[in-house]
Amino acid sequence: MMKITRYMRGSGRVLAFVFVASVVWLLLDMVVLRMSMNDESSQLLKERVIREREISKQQSLVTQLVRQGFKHPVQREDFGVTRAVKGPLGPSNKVAHVYRQGGQKQDKNSLLHRGDRRTKTDKPKYDPVEHKGGAAVQKVTPKQDGPSKKKAVNLDLNGMKLEKSRVKDGSNKETVPEVLPGVHENKHAPLQTSVKLQKGKNEKNETKVKAGTEVSLLEAGKAHPVKTTKSPKMGIEVKDVVGKTEEKHDLKAAKETPKPTIKLQAGDSKDNSLTAVRKPGVHKVLSLDLTDAPRDANAVGQFGQAALVASHEDAEVKKRWGEGHFNVFLSDKIPVDRAVPDTRPEMCAQNLVHDDLPSTSVIFCFVDEVWSTLLRSVHSVLNRSPPHLLKEIILVDDFSTKDNLKEQLDKYMSKFPKVRIVRLKERQGLIRARLAGAAVAKGEVLTFLDSHVECNVGWLEPLLERVYLDRRKVPCPVIEVISDKDMSYMLVDNFQRGIFKWPLVFGWSALPEEHIKKNNMTVSDPIRCPVMAGGLFSIDKKYFYELGAYDPGLDVWGGENMEISFKIWMCGGEIEIIPCSRVGHIFRGENPYKFPKDRQKTVERNLARVAEVWLDEYKDLFYGHGYQHLLNKKTVNIGNLTDQIELRKKLKCKSFKWYLDNVYPDMKAPLVKAEGLVFNRGLRKCLALQNGSLSFDKCDLSRKSQHFNYTWMRHVRQQDLCVAPHGKGSGFALQVCDNAKSEHRWFHKSSNSALAEHLIAEFVSNHMCLEAGPQGDTLHLNPCETRNAFQKWQFTHYYTL
Numbered sequence: 161m162m163k164i165t166r167y168m169r170g171s172g173r174v175l176a177f178v179f180v181a182s183v184v185w186l187l188l189d190m191v192v193l194r195m196s197m198n199d200e201s202s203q204l205l206k207e208r209v210i211r212e213r214e215i216s217k218q219q220s221l222v223t224q225l226v227r228q229g230f231k232h233p234v235q236r237e238d239f240g241v242t243r244a245v246k247g248p249l250g251p252s253n254k255v256a257h258v259y260r261q262g263g264q265k266q267d268k269n270s271l272l273h274r275g276d277r278r279t280k281t282d283k284p285k286y287d288p289v290e291h292k293g294g295a296a297v298q299k300v301t302p303k304q305d306g307p308s309k310k311k312a313v314n315l316d317l318n319g320m321k322l323e324k325s326r327v328k329d330g331s332n333k334e335t336v337p338e339v340l341p342g343v344h345e346n347k348h349a350p351l352q353t354s355v356k357l358q359k360g361k362n363e364k365n366e367t368k369v370k371a372g373t374e375v376s377l378l379e380a381g382k383a384h385p386v387k388t389t390k391s392p393k394m395g396i397e398v399k400d401v402v403g404k405t406e407e408k409h410d411l412k413a414a415k416e417t418p419k420p421t422i423k424l425q426a427g428d429s430k431d432n433s434l435t436a437v438r439k440p441g442v443h444k445v446l447s448l449d450l451t452d453a454p455r456d457a458n459a460v461g462q463f464g465q466a467a468l469v470a471s472h473e474d475a476e477v478k479k480r481w482g483e484g485h486f487n488v489f490l491s492d493k494i495p496v497d498r499a500v501p502d503t504r505p506e507m508c509a510q511n512l513v514h515d516d517l518p519s520t521s522v523i524f525c526f527v528d529e530v531w532s533t534l535l536r537s538v539h540s541v542l543n544r545s546p547p548h549l550l551k552e553i554i555l556v557d558d559f560s561t562k563d564n565l566k567e568q569l570d571k572y573m574s575k576f577p578k579v580r581i582v583r584l585k586e587r588q589g590l591i592r593a594r595l596a597g598a599a600v601a602k603g604e605v606l607t608f609l610d611s612h613v614e615c616n617v618g619w620l621e622p623l624l625e626r627v628y629l630d631r632r633k634v635p636c637p638v639i640e641v642i643s644d645k646d647m648s649y650m651l652v653d654n655f656q657r658g659i660f661k662w663p664l665v666f667g668w669s670a671l672p673e674e675h676i677k678k679n680n681m682t683v684s685d686p687i688r689c690p691v692m693a694g695g696l697f698s699i700d701k702k703y704f705y706e707l708g709a710y711d712p713g714l715d716v717w718g719g720e721n722m723e724i725s726f727k728i729w730m731c732g733g734e735i736e737i738i739p740c741s742r743v744g745h746i747f748r749g750e751n752p753y754k755f756p757k758d759r760q761k762t763v764e765r766n767l768a769r770v771a772e773v774w775l776d777e778y779k780d781l782f783y784g785h786g787y788q789h790l791l792n793k794k795t796v797n798i799g800n801l802t803d804q805i806e807l808r809k810k811l812k813c814k815s816f817k818w819y820l821d822n823v824y825p826d827m828k829a830p831l832v833k834a835e836g837l838v839f840n841r842g843l844r845k846c847l848a849l850q851n852g853s854l855s856f857d858k859c860d861l862s863r864k865s866q867h868f869n870y871t872w873m874r875h876v877r878q879q880d881l882c883v884a885p886h887g888k889g890s891g892f893a894l895q896v897c898d899n900a901k902s903e904h905r906w907f908h909k910s911s912n913s914a915l916a917e918h919l920i921a922e923f924v925s926n927h928m929c930l931e932a933g934p935q936g937d938t939l940h941l942n943p944c945e946t947r948n949a950f951q952k953w954q955f956t957h958y959y960t961l
Contacts, residue, residue: 441515445508445618445740450543451497461494464501464614464649464744484530484612485748486644496535497543500649500744502617503640505683508740509618517624519551520698521603525593526611527558528565533612533746535572540615542576549620551603553579556596559587589716595709598701606704609743610695614642614649616742623698623741626686631700632733636692637741649744655681657689657737659824663785664722664767666691672826686736690729690824694721696743697735707731708807711769713799718763719770726774729823731813764790765798773804776816778829783899784872791900828960834870834909836956837861840932841917842949849878853893856936861956870955873897874905876919883930885923885941892930892939906930908953909961914946919953 461467467490469477480488522541526534534555541553555573557565573579582596598606605627609615619637626635636658641650655671671687679685711723728735751759768790771779783791790796820829837859838847846859848866860866869877876883881894882904897904903923909916919930921941929944929951945951 442512443515445511445513445621446546447502447509447617448544448546449499449617451499455497455499456495459495459498461490461498461647463499466643466646466648467494468646484533484746485750486530486612486746487647488530488532490647491530491532491536494532494536494647496532497539498536498614500540500614500616501651503649503651503742504616504618504740505654507682507684508622511622511684511740513621513625514628517549517621517628518604518700519549520605520607520620520624521552521554521597521601521701522550522607522609523554523556523594523597523601524609524611525556525558525590525597526560526565527587527593528560528562529611531562531564534565534569537609537611537613537615538573538576538579540613541609542578544615544617545620549624550578552601554597554601555579555581556593557581557583558589558593559584591710591714591717591720592712595712598704598709601701604701605698606701607698608696610745612642612746613696614744616640616744619741619743622738626736626738627698627700630734631703632728634692634697634699634728634733634735635686635738635741636689636697636735637743638737638739639693639696640742640744642744642746644746644748654683654739655687657687658691658693658725659827660691660722662829663782663787664719664770666693666721684739686738688823689735689737690827691725692721692735694724695745703733707733707811708804711773711804713769713801713804714766715757715762719766722767723770723774726770726816726819727813730774730816730819731808731811761796765796768796768798769801769804772798772801773808774816777831778816778820780831780872780899781829784874788873788899788902788905793900830959832869832871833960834955834958835868837866838868838876839954839956840950841952841954842934843932843936845936847953849881849894854883854939856932868955870906870908873899874907874922876906876908883939892941909958915944917952917954918944919951920944 456462469490473489477487477489484491522545524534524537538553538555541550553576555569557569560566570581573581580600582600584593584596588596594608597608605624607620607623615637623635623637626633638652638656640652642648643650653670655676656668657671658666659669660666671681675681681687707724707727710720714720714723725735764787767782768787771782775782790798820827839845839859840847840856843856845856846866847868848855848857848863850857850865857863857866867878868883869875871877875897877897878894880897882897883892883906884895884901884904885891886893886895895904901923903921905922907920907922908918915927915929921928921930924941927944928941929948930953931940931942931948931951932938933940934950942951
């Protein structure tokens, strides 16, 4: 204490006063700095509160319409159904509010961090793939969990304004964070080409634009007369069926939809042209769901609920089933713009996407599609896609025969300026129809969809965001199930991806649990997908053509998803399933379309082209699973492969072994079925090659002359030589292998029968087996005997049976 008193005397007192004053001054300075930093945040918070009040008013209107809590039909056992009859529903069957409500309040700063809110989920339940009539269907598992908290989706009932995704300050200049954690620029490709305008005028509308002004990317949707153009290469007719009715619809959307904008600045080029400079701004995914009039909550199938028909209408249901191989009668009773449940994972609504996403052309290819499902597909895209991102919808009519898909369809679609119809002059099939649609597309991204789908809320932006981040990414939505019987919209299990099994058969498979744990995956993370389903995906248009598009040598339908999947992965791209993008699809037990040629032969021929170009040495696994007959060039012509092989070399694509090792490592693909010594149980010796002829010797693993393979082509093979009948005699020798020759093929371990250990000749009609002579110096072909030990053979290693 004495020491402190001594220090406070004289100059020490002055120093203490200066120190205290400095600390006080520093604290005051920090307070002033903090207040200045929070000034802008306070303004943002104030305007956000006002905006949230407006949203709550909108939600209250919707809540008055439908009050009951929602459980998805797949998540509850007592899911109610609506009946396809006129009149209001009873109290027990009132339509539930399917859109997300409630949920935890978000901290205002957390919205700027992409992926910071990650909810823990229960261990996913995996179920096997269901196959109905050859169509792979994702397993739909009823969930027994309680109702999850839901977020509200804006529903346009009485002209309600949609939530704006960006906040403007008092000077009408947008406030955009310059740097946002978790949002990265595209490192793999340059930004999209900026929009160039001549000084003083806009390229399209010749509207004068001054430097520094903001221009909306959203088109006003002006009506145009019907235009018809012809493509000399494809022999197609393109109609821009545009009327005046839709002008109001698009103008309404323009007012209600947030408009990501670009600021025009004077360029430095000699021609003084103005260049649109893109902002690195972001916004939350837009939860759009437009409708021309308030939705009828009691309509049949509304909100994706299951619907039933009256008992006396069952005959009509059966009668019309063949039109599309699903409940066409019921589909026609459901509104073409019905709402469906928002099945996205909880955090998807909070995800951020860039403001300057590329535009897309949505391409539907159809032939004799059911009228109501085609319209419902188109309306789901129009109603739930941000208008500034939807460049156009292209309907490619693959020479339909139904009358209502001609002039009637033209007239109906003339109300929608963004819908164009391309009509093929003869049946081309899905593959060439898609190529025709892509050829006339104007969007930066091509989005292919089947013509019997319903796009869900917020489906488009997550797809375009992945392309924006890397143009070589090919994103696919989660394909959910629309019941072919009651037209209900059903949620599918999470963590599913597209895979193939031999012989190149597509299916769905659960992501390995160890992969999920290793990568700490959440239900909203993109999933690497070895093979896409093929019907629904987005791809950068330029990249699509850099890859050579689809192989033009593929006919009609089948194998195109395998071809483009292998091409994307092996040539530098990636395929992903995006859980935050959901599209319902009617899975049918039977393909209703007619093929110009034999359906099975067409698909087999397509797959053979894929195998020859992309599978390398693994193509034997394809042929060995029952497709050996495709190797006979005299009966099967798979066409010229020169262009496709050269394209693969030009793109410097990786090997199929690389694909298996890096993309699909859990796929078992041994190059041979068995290998090693070939032991004969009767002689107790092994087959050997001595002086160019076959004989038997004491088994010795060290001797290469005793090593044989049993291949997928069913050859007993040593290098390039196969065990085969020798000339016209009864003996056997090694001949140069020929995959097309049946006399080189042997059935072995192909069944659990008593002849499983025998080598049964394929080239004879009756069961004849390879038999060792009792002296061990000859081989014969004799009638098969189950107990004959001289006809029983055993390889050292078996990789598959």
